[in-house]
Amino acid sequence: MIALLLRDLKLAFRAGGGFGLGLAFFLIVTVLVPFSVGPQAALLSTIAPGILWLGALLACLLSLDRLLALDWEDGSLDLLATAPLPLEAVVTIKALAHWLTTGLPLVLAAPVLGVLLNLPAPGFLWLVLSLLVGTPAMSVIGTFGAALTVGLKRGGLLLSLLVLPLYIPTLIFGAEVARRGATGIETQTPLLMLAGITAATIALLPFASAAVLRINLR
Amino acid sequence: MTLVVTDLAIARGGVPVLEGLSFRLEPGQALILRGPNGIGKTTLLRTLAGLQPPLAGGIDGAEDQIAYASHSDGLKPTLTVVENLSFWASVFGTHDIQPALDAFALTDLSDRYAGNLSAGQKRRLGLARMLVTDRPIWMLDEPTVSLDNTAVQMFADAVRAHLGQGGSALIATHIDLGLDAEVLDVGANKPKPSPIDGFDGGFL
Amino acid sequence: MSIAAKANALWKYANPRKFLATSERVLPFFWLTSASCLVAGLVWGFFFTPDDYKQGSTVKIIYLHVPAALMAINCWLMMLATSLVWLVRRHHVSALAARAAAPVGIVMTLIALATGAIWGQPMWGTWWAWDPRLTSFLILFLFYLGYVALWEAIEDPDTAADLTSVLCLVGSVFAILSRYAVNFWNQGLHQGASVMRAGAVTGTDTEEKVSNIYFYPLLLCIVGFVLLFIALVLYRTGTEIRARRIKALLTRERVNG
DSSP: OHHHHHHHHHHHHSTTSOTTHHHHHHHHHHHHHHHHHOOOHHHHHHHHHHHHHHHHHHHHHHTHHHHTHHHHHTTHHHHHHTSSSOHHHHHHHHHHHHIIIIIHHHHHHHHHHHHHTTOOTTHHHHHHHHHHHHHHHHHHHHHHHHHHTTTOTTHHHHHHHHHHHHHHHHHHHHHHHHHHHHHTOOOHHHHHHHHHHHHHHHHHHHHHHHHHHHHHHO | OOEEEEEEEEEETTEEEEEEEEEEEOTTOEEEEEOOTTSSHHHHHHHHTTSSOOSEEEEESOTTTEEEEOSSOOOOTTSBHHHHHHHHHHHTTOOOOHHHHHHTTOGGGTTSBGGGSOHHHHHHHHHHHHHHHOOSEEEEESTTTTOOHHHHHHHHHHHHHHHHTTOEEEEEOSSOOOOOOEEEEGGGGOOOOOOSOSTTTTTO | OOHHHHHHHHHGGGSHHHHHHHHHHHHHHHHHHHHHHHHHHHHHHHHSSOOBTTTBGGGGGHHHHHHHHHHHHHHHHHHHHHHHHHHHHOOHHHHHHHHHHHHHHHHHHHHHHHHHHHHHHHHHSOSOOOOHHHHHHHHHHHHHHHHHHHHHHOSSHHHHHHHHHHHHHHHHHHHHHHHHHHHHHOOOSSOOOSSSSHHHHHTOOOSSOOOHHHHHHHHHHHHHHHHHHHHHHHHHHHHHHHHHHHHHHHHHHHHHO
16 A cells, blocks of 8 residues: 555656646646736635635646546556456545645645735634645545546546535535634634534445446446 | 366456367466457457456456456556666565576676567566566467567567466467467457347347 | 235236237327316416416416426436336337437426526526526526436437436436535525415415416416327337337348348
8 A cells, every 4th residue: 555655746747747746736827816806905805715715626626637647558457457456545645646736736736825915914823724724625536436447548638527516515515614713703603613524524425436447447 | 276167158348259168277387279260269368367257158267367468568657677676576575586587697787777679579578577476377368479589488488487386377479489388379269250139249 | 906016917018019009099198188178277376377476467477487497307307217217127119218318308397497598587596597496497407408418418228328328327316416516505585485385275375376267277288288198108118119019120131241
C-alpha cells in the first residue's frame, strides 16, 4: 500500500505529473474574481470565504480525470486488480495521493489568496480549518466519480456533471464554516457536520468506488 | 497448484464467445493457447485472472495464484526501470528484483526512464514483472509482440525456469517458443447461436 | 397463496416477454383512468373552487405544482428500488425501468420548478428564491441529469445498468444529505409540505393547511399524476426493452454472420 502511495506521489512530482496545476488554477480563479466583481474591499471581504471554497473545489475537480484514467490507459489498473491488494485499498490510496498532491497544497495556499481578497482577520483560521477538514471528502468523492467514468473516451465533462452535485453538502457546510468564522459567528455546528460528512465518505465511499471500478474493468 | 477449468463459458460485451471449455493446468506444465483472431483468447485470460466473471462453468485453483500480463505492460514512463519493477515487487510482497533484471538483460538499463525504452525493451520490462510476482500460474497474452529473437529466447528460458520450479503457464501466442508444451486450441469452442426463447430471451 | 409464493409470482414479470404482454394489456386502463382523473381534478380545481382569500386565483396552480413535485421525488425512489432489484436479482427489465423512469422524473422536476416559479412571482414577488425546498428540487434536477448522462455515455448496456445503479444508490444518500445541508444553509419562504401532514387533511392545522375545498380536487390530481407516471414508465420501459432487443439481435447477426 505504501508502495502504491509512494509511486503515485513520485509520478505527480515528476515531469508531466500535473503537480501544481491545481494550485495555479486556484490562484488564477482567485485573481480573476476582483476583475469580474470590482475591486471594492468591502464586497471582496464579504465574498472571500465563498470564493476561496469554490476555487478550491474547482481546482480539486480539475485533476480528477487523470486520477485513474492514466492507470487505466497503460494497463496498470488491470494488473493492480489481479494483485494481492484489494481494490478498496487501491482507491483509498489513490484518493489519499490526490489529496496530498492537490487538496493539501490548496489548504496551505488558501490564506495567501485570502489576503488578496481582503478576508477578515478572524476568517483565516476557519478558512484553513474548514478546507483541511473538507478537502479529503472532495478527493474521496472525486475518486468515486473517476472510477465511474474511467472507461469512457471523453469522460472529463461527464465526470464534472456527476461529481459536482455530490460536492454540494461538503461545499455548503465548508463554506458556511468559513463564512461564519470570517464574521465571528459560532462555527461548531457546521464544522461538526463537515467533519461528519468527511468521516462517512472516507469510511464508506471506497467500497462503492471499488465496486464500480470492478464493473468497469470487466 | 493445479488450475482446473470445467465447462467454462465466457462473454465479451454481452456476446458469448467461448463455451464448453475444460482443461487442467498442472504444476510444471505449459499450455499454448491457440485460435483465430477474435475467438476470445484475451477474454479467456481476463476471466481466468478474475477480472471478469464467467457466464457459466467453474474455475478452481486460480484465486491469488495468477500473475497476468496483458497487451499493455502497466509501465510508467516517468519512473526508471528499477522503480517500475520494485513497485510491482512490493505490491506482490517480494523484494529481490535482481534475478528478474538479469533474466531479461535489463541491468544495464536499470536507471533509464521507462519512457525512453524501445518497444522491445518495454516488453522485456513488462515480462520481468512476472518474475517478481512470485505467483505459480502465469497468464500471458501475446508476450512476444515486438521482441527480437534473442529476447524471445530470454522469455522462453524464463518460462522454462518457472516451470522447473513447479510453476505453470498459459500462453496465448502464435509463434513457436521451443517449449515442451501442449496446445490448447479453442477454435472448436465457438458457441452455437443460443435459442432466442430463454428467460431473458428478448435480450440474448 | 403464501407471501413467498406471491413474491415468486411477482418475479415472473421480470421476463421481458411477460412484461411486454402484461403491460400492453394494462396500459389502456392506466391511460384512461389517469386522463379522467386529471381532467376531472383540473376542471374541478380550476373552475369549481373559490379563490383563496389571500392568494386569489394563483392558488390554483397547486393542482399541477404539488402532484408534479410528489412524482419528482417518488420517481427517484422508484429508480432507487429498481436499481437495487437489478443489482441483487439481475433482472434486465428492472434496470430498464429505472432508465425509462429518469426522463419522466426530469420532466416532473421541471414542471414542479416552473410552476413554483410562476406561483412564486405573484406570492413572493420573485421568480426565484434560494428557498430550501426550491433549491432541493434544483439539486434533484442535477442528480437526474447526471444519472441520464451516465446511461447515455456507456456503450455496453449491462455495464451502464450496473454503474447507473450504483450512482443512483450513492446519489440518493447525497441527495438526502444535500436536503439537510440546504435546510441548514437557508431557512426559507416556502410553506411546509402541504398535503401529507395530518393537519392538512383533517383541517385542524390553522396556518398552512390546504382546506377541504381544495383538497379533494388536489387528491384527484395526485391520483391522476401517479397513474400517468405508471403509464409513462410502463410504456417507456416497453420501448427500452424493444430497443435493447433490437440491439441484441443486431449484435447476434453480426457475430453469427
